[in-house]
Amino acid sequence: MxxxxxxxxxxxxxxxxxxxxxxxxxxxxxxxxxxxxxxxxxxxxxxxxxxxxxxLSKEGSLNAIQNLSILGMALSRIPPSEFYKVVFALKGACHAVGQYKPSDKHDEAPGVTGAYKMLHDDDLWGALMPIIEGLKTFASQLDTEVDKPITAFSGKPSAN
Incomplete structure:
Protein backbone atom coordinates (compact mmCIF):
# COMPACT_ATOMS: atom_id res chain seq x y z
CA MET A 1 0.00 0.00 0.00
CA LEU A 56 30.89 71.86 26.92
CA SER A 57 33.74 72.71 29.26
CA LYS A 58 33.79 76.39 28.28
CA GLU A 59 32.39 78.85 30.81
CA GLY A 60 29.62 80.05 28.47
CA SER A 61 28.40 76.51 27.80
CA LEU A 62 28.43 75.64 31.49
CA ASN A 63 26.51 78.84 32.30
CA ALA A 64 23.92 78.01 29.63
CA ILE A 65 23.45 74.47 30.97
CA GLN A 66 23.15 75.72 34.55
CA ASN A 67 20.72 78.48 33.55
CA LEU A 68 18.50 75.99 31.71
CA SER A 69 18.62 73.76 34.77
CA ILE A 70 17.58 76.64 37.03
CA LEU A 71 14.75 77.52 34.65
CA GLY A 72 13.59 73.91 34.80
CA MET A 73 13.74 73.94 38.61
CA ALA A 74 11.66 77.13 38.71
CA LEU A 75 9.10 75.77 36.26
CA SER A 76 8.82 72.56 38.29
CA ARG A 77 7.69 74.57 41.32
CA ILE A 78 4.86 76.38 39.49
CA PRO A 79 1.58 74.48 39.42
CA PRO A 80 0.23 74.20 35.86
CA SER A 81 -2.99 76.01 36.77
CA GLU A 82 -1.04 79.08 37.99
CA PHE A 83 1.33 78.97 35.03
CA TYR A 84 -1.64 78.75 32.66
CA LYS A 85 -3.26 81.80 34.25
CA VAL A 86 -0.08 83.88 34.09
CA VAL A 87 0.83 82.91 30.53
CA PHE A 88 -2.62 83.56 29.13
CA ALA A 89 -2.96 86.77 31.17
CA LEU A 90 0.29 87.96 29.55
CA LYS A 91 -1.04 86.89 26.14
CA GLY A 92 -4.24 88.85 26.73
CA ALA A 93 -2.31 91.87 27.98
CA CYS A 94 -0.05 91.84 24.91
CA HIS A 95 -3.10 91.57 22.67
CA ALA A 96 -4.81 94.47 24.48
CA VAL A 97 -1.70 96.63 24.19
CA GLY A 98 -1.36 95.84 20.50
CA GLN A 99 -5.03 96.57 19.79
CA TYR A 100 -5.26 99.73 21.93
CA LYS A 101 -6.46 102.86 20.15
CA PRO A 102 -6.94 106.01 22.22
CA SER A 103 -10.50 107.26 22.34
CA ASP A 104 -11.48 110.89 21.77
CA LYS A 105 -12.03 111.55 25.48
CA HIS A 106 -8.41 110.48 26.35
CA ASP A 107 -6.53 112.58 23.83
CA GLU A 108 -5.11 114.87 26.56
CA ALA A 109 -3.32 114.20 29.85
CA PRO A 110 -5.77 113.84 32.74
CA GLY A 111 -4.32 116.72 34.76
CA VAL A 112 -4.48 117.00 38.54
CA THR A 113 -8.23 116.44 38.82
CA GLY A 114 -8.11 113.50 36.43
CA ALA A 115 -5.26 111.94 38.43
CA TYR A 116 -7.27 112.51 41.64
CA LYS A 117 -10.29 110.76 40.07
CA MET A 118 -8.02 107.86 39.05
CA LEU A 119 -7.04 107.43 42.73
CA HIS A 120 -10.71 106.61 43.51
CA ASP A 121 -11.16 104.18 40.61
CA ASP A 122 -11.68 100.74 42.19
CA ASP A 123 -11.20 98.90 38.88
CA LEU A 124 -7.84 100.59 38.38
CA TRP A 125 -6.67 99.64 41.89
CA GLY A 126 -8.00 96.13 41.44
CA ALA A 127 -5.83 95.82 38.33
CA LEU A 128 -2.76 97.47 39.86
CA MET A 129 -2.59 95.59 43.18
CA PRO A 130 -1.48 92.22 41.75
CA ILE A 131 1.22 94.02 39.76
CA ILE A 132 2.37 95.96 42.85
CA GLU A 133 2.46 92.77 44.96
CA GLY A 134 4.39 91.02 42.20
CA LEU A 135 6.91 93.87 42.05
CA LYS A 136 7.38 93.79 45.84
CA THR A 137 8.00 90.03 45.77
CA PHE A 138 10.32 90.40 42.79
CA ALA A 139 12.35 93.10 44.59
CA SER A 140 12.60 91.05 47.77
CA GLN A 141 13.78 87.99 45.80
CA LEU A 142 16.47 90.09 44.11
CA ASP A 143 17.95 90.84 47.53
CA THR A 144 18.37 87.14 48.31
CA GLU A 145 21.94 85.93 47.90
CA VAL A 146 22.32 82.36 46.64
CA ASP A 147 25.68 80.60 46.67
CA LYS A 148 24.57 77.41 44.94
CA PRO A 149 21.15 77.33 43.24
CA ILE A 150 20.67 73.59 43.81
CA THR A 151 21.16 74.03 47.55
CA ALA A 152 18.60 76.85 47.63
CA PHE A 153 16.19 74.74 45.54
CA SER A 154 16.42 71.44 47.40
CA GLY A 155 17.47 72.61 50.87
CA LYS A 156 20.22 70.00 50.87
CA PRO A 157 23.91 70.98 50.90
CA SER A 158 25.79 70.01 47.77
CA ALA A 159 29.29 68.62 47.51
CA ASN A 160 32.00 70.80 45.99
Missing amino acids: AQRIDYDVKPTPIGPTARDELDRLLETLHERGALRLANDLVGANDRVFKVLIDG
Whole structure:
Protein backbone atom coordinates (compact mmCIF):
# COMPACT_ATOMS: atom_id res chain seq x y z
CA MET A 1 0.00 0.00 0.00
CA ALA A 2 1.19 3.53 -0.67
CA GLN A 3 2.51 5.64 2.15
CA ARG A 4 0.83 8.87 3.04
CA ILE A 5 2.67 12.02 1.95
CA ASP A 6 2.93 14.76 4.55
CA TYR A 7 2.49 18.11 2.86
CA ASP A 8 2.16 21.37 4.78
CA VAL A 9 0.60 24.18 2.81
CA LYS A 10 2.54 27.38 3.38
CA PRO A 11 0.36 30.45 3.81
CA THR A 12 0.19 32.90 0.97
CA PRO A 13 2.37 35.90 1.75
CA ILE A 14 0.20 38.93 2.47
CA GLY A 15 2.90 41.55 2.79
CA PRO A 16 6.65 41.88 3.01
CA THR A 17 8.43 39.73 5.54
CA ALA A 18 10.52 41.09 8.36
CA ARG A 19 13.63 40.32 6.33
CA ASP A 20 12.26 42.31 3.37
CA GLU A 21 11.49 45.26 5.66
CA LEU A 22 14.95 45.11 7.21
CA ASP A 23 16.59 45.04 3.78
CA ARG A 24 14.47 48.00 2.71
CA LEU A 25 15.39 49.94 5.87
CA LEU A 26 19.08 49.22 5.36
CA GLU A 27 18.89 50.33 1.73
CA THR A 28 17.08 53.56 2.69
CA LEU A 29 19.66 54.35 5.37
CA HIS A 30 22.38 53.79 2.81
CA GLU A 31 20.70 55.96 0.16
CA ARG A 32 20.19 58.82 2.62
CA GLY A 33 23.77 58.71 3.88
CA ALA A 34 22.84 57.76 7.43
CA LEU A 35 25.02 54.65 7.38
CA ARG A 36 28.02 56.64 6.19
CA LEU A 37 27.42 59.19 8.95
CA ALA A 38 27.13 56.43 11.57
CA ASN A 39 30.32 54.76 10.30
CA ASP A 40 32.19 58.08 10.31
CA LEU A 41 31.02 58.86 13.85
CA VAL A 42 32.07 55.45 15.12
CA GLY A 43 35.42 55.72 13.34
CA ALA A 44 36.09 59.22 14.69
CA ASN A 45 34.49 58.81 18.11
CA ASP A 46 37.54 60.01 20.04
CA ARG A 47 37.75 63.21 17.99
CA VAL A 48 34.00 63.81 18.20
CA PHE A 49 34.02 63.35 21.97
CA LYS A 50 36.99 65.69 22.28
CA VAL A 51 35.14 68.41 20.37
CA LEU A 52 32.01 67.89 22.48
CA ILE A 53 33.88 67.92 25.77
CA ASP A 54 35.95 70.95 24.76
CA GLY A 55 32.75 72.78 23.77
CA LEU A 56 30.89 71.86 26.92
CA SER A 57 33.74 72.71 29.26
CA LYS A 58 33.79 76.39 28.28
CA GLU A 59 32.39 78.85 30.81
CA GLY A 60 29.62 80.05 28.47
CA SER A 61 28.40 76.51 27.80
CA LEU A 62 28.43 75.64 31.49
CA ASN A 63 26.51 78.84 32.30
CA ALA A 64 23.92 78.01 29.63
CA ILE A 65 23.45 74.47 30.97
CA GLN A 66 23.15 75.72 34.55
CA ASN A 67 20.72 78.48 33.55
CA LEU A 68 18.50 75.99 31.71
CA SER A 69 18.62 73.76 34.77
CA ILE A 70 17.58 76.64 37.03
CA LEU A 71 14.75 77.52 34.65
CA GLY A 72 13.59 73.91 34.80
CA MET A 73 13.74 73.94 38.61
CA ALA A 74 11.66 77.13 38.71
CA LEU A 75 9.10 75.77 36.26
CA SER A 76 8.82 72.56 38.29
CA ARG A 77 7.69 74.57 41.32
CA ILE A 78 4.86 76.38 39.49
CA PRO A 79 1.58 74.48 39.42
CA PRO A 80 0.23 74.20 35.86
CA SER A 81 -2.99 76.01 36.77
CA GLU A 82 -1.04 79.08 37.99
CA PHE A 83 1.33 78.97 35.03
CA TYR A 84 -1.64 78.75 32.66
CA LYS A 85 -3.26 81.80 34.25
CA VAL A 86 -0.08 83.88 34.09
CA VAL A 87 0.83 82.91 30.53
CA PHE A 88 -2.62 83.56 29.13
CA ALA A 89 -2.96 86.77 31.17
CA LEU A 90 0.29 87.96 29.55
CA LYS A 91 -1.04 86.89 26.14
CA GLY A 92 -4.24 88.85 26.73
CA ALA A 93 -2.31 91.87 27.98
CA CYS A 94 -0.05 91.84 24.91
CA HIS A 95 -3.10 91.57 22.67
CA ALA A 96 -4.81 94.47 24.48
CA VAL A 97 -1.70 96.63 24.19
CA GLY A 98 -1.36 95.84 20.50
CA GLN A 99 -5.03 96.57 19.79
CA TYR A 100 -5.26 99.73 21.93
CA LYS A 101 -6.46 102.86 20.15
CA PRO A 102 -6.94 106.01 22.22
CA SER A 103 -10.50 107.26 22.34
CA ASP A 104 -11.48 110.89 21.77
CA LYS A 105 -12.03 111.55 25.48
CA HIS A 106 -8.41 110.48 26.35
CA ASP A 107 -6.53 112.58 23.83
CA GLU A 108 -5.11 114.87 26.56
CA ALA A 109 -3.32 114.20 29.85
CA PRO A 110 -5.77 113.84 32.74
CA GLY A 111 -4.32 116.72 34.76
CA VAL A 112 -4.48 117.00 38.54
CA THR A 113 -8.23 116.44 38.82
CA GLY A 114 -8.11 113.50 36.43
CA ALA A 115 -5.26 111.94 38.43
CA TYR A 116 -7.27 112.51 41.64
CA LYS A 117 -10.29 110.76 40.07
CA MET A 118 -8.02 107.86 39.05
CA LEU A 119 -7.04 107.43 42.73
CA HIS A 120 -10.71 106.61 43.51
CA ASP A 121 -11.16 104.18 40.61
CA ASP A 122 -11.68 100.74 42.19
CA ASP A 123 -11.20 98.90 38.88
CA LEU A 124 -7.84 100.59 38.38
CA TRP A 125 -6.67 99.64 41.89
CA GLY A 126 -8.00 96.13 41.44
CA ALA A 127 -5.83 95.82 38.33
CA LEU A 128 -2.76 97.47 39.86
CA MET A 129 -2.59 95.59 43.18
CA PRO A 130 -1.48 92.22 41.75
CA ILE A 131 1.22 94.02 39.76
CA ILE A 132 2.37 95.96 42.85
CA GLU A 133 2.46 92.77 44.96
CA GLY A 134 4.39 91.02 42.20
CA LEU A 135 6.91 93.87 42.05
CA LYS A 136 7.38 93.79 45.84
CA THR A 137 8.00 90.03 45.77
CA PHE A 138 10.32 90.40 42.79
CA ALA A 139 12.35 93.10 44.59
CA SER A 140 12.60 91.05 47.77
CA GLN A 141 13.78 87.99 45.80
CA LEU A 142 16.47 90.09 44.11
CA ASP A 143 17.95 90.84 47.53
CA THR A 144 18.37 87.14 48.31
CA GLU A 145 21.94 85.93 47.90
CA VAL A 146 22.32 82.36 46.64
CA ASP A 147 25.68 80.60 46.67
CA LYS A 148 24.57 77.41 44.94
CA PRO A 149 21.15 77.33 43.24
CA ILE A 150 20.67 73.59 43.81
CA THR A 151 21.16 74.03 47.55
CA ALA A 152 18.60 76.85 47.63
CA PHE A 153 16.19 74.74 45.54
CA SER A 154 16.42 71.44 47.40
CA GLY A 155 17.47 72.61 50.87
CA LYS A 156 20.22 70.00 50.87
CA PRO A 157 23.91 70.98 50.90
CA SER A 158 25.79 70.01 47.77
CA ALA A 159 29.29 68.62 47.51
CA ASN A 160 32.00 70.80 45.99
